[in-house]
Amino acid sequence: MSEARAPLRYDWNDIVYFLAVARHKNLGRAAKVLRVDHTTVSRRVRELERSLGANLFKRSRTGFTLTEIGTRLMRHAEGMENQANALTETVGVGSDAGGAVRIATMEGIGSFYLTARLGAFRERHPGILVELITDTRTLDLTRREAEIFVTFFRPPGRGLQTAKAGEFRVSLFASEAYLARHGHPSKTADLEAHDFIDFVDEYISVNENKWLSDVYRPANTVFRSTSLVAQYAAVTSGQGIAMLPSFVAANNPSLKPVLPKLSTVRDIWISTHDDTLHVSRIKEVVKFLQRQIQEDQDFLRGGATHDGDDRVRLK
Secondary structure, eight states, X not given: OOOOOOOOOOOTTHHHHHHHHHHHSSHHHHHHHHTSOHHHHHHXXXXXHHHHTSOOEEEETTEEEEOHHHHHHHHHXXXXXXXXXXXXXXXXXXSOOOEEEEXXXXXXXXXXXXXXXXXXXXXXXXXXXXXXXXXXXXXXXXXXXXXXXXXXXXXXXXXXXXXXXXXXXXXXXXXXXXXXXXXXXXXXXXXXXXXXXXXXXGGOOSGGGOOHHHHXXXXXXXXXXXXXXXXXXXXXXXXXXXXXXXXXXXXXXXXEESSTTSEEEEEEEEEEEGGGTTOHHHHHHHHHHHHHHHHTHHHHTTTSOOOSTTOEEOO
């Protein structure tokens, strides 16, 4: 009778490092997420490979990609992660939700809208630390960069719980100083004589951010930026006319609407991973965001509905 094969011995904690590298494909980014040195990440991954007797990653100048064995391990590792999260929640039953929750979204809505609203959430749930990540690129939901995603489009991908939370309006605005120098357009044809501010086309990663081209194609663009914050600063300083979301323009009363009928509407989507739906702190943040966005619909839609042939609505 043959002897029973001894089970493999490895450090369960090394799975955390494996998941981080698999999702971020880079030691530096994985280390930043885990808040450790990149040499620690490298050492723990190599130790896991040694313990399992298998190469889990293909290493190259461009980063780390999973081997066939690594891909198989990934499924089991994510299952271990889900069970660990469930265990934490089980132990915490009956107590207030606590811990960190990471929200990923675009720079504009994160900086000009969500940040101010999250103060009210903090008062209700002082034990929950909200971490806000803003980015101009398309968010990769599969890399687990965050627990909650607020986007202007319904994100693709399996394993996501996604719901439309509301809408916001984007319209043309200019500063009082600019309009005093250049005049206030009264019809679309008047815009040909004006300066415009816009995004840098080749750096727009999602079509939902191409809102100026939805309503008007300017003849004279004087400033472009990948940053909505920079565009807001340019409009505020009187450099030209720009398409701004209502929640951005509302921050400065000196910004005045230009031809209000030339506007477009965007959706706001909230997404989470299916396997985090049971986590109390994540559920609390999602509920707060959904309720807040619904309560703010009049504000987010510009305070009024514009009718007319010039209005554009994106579905």
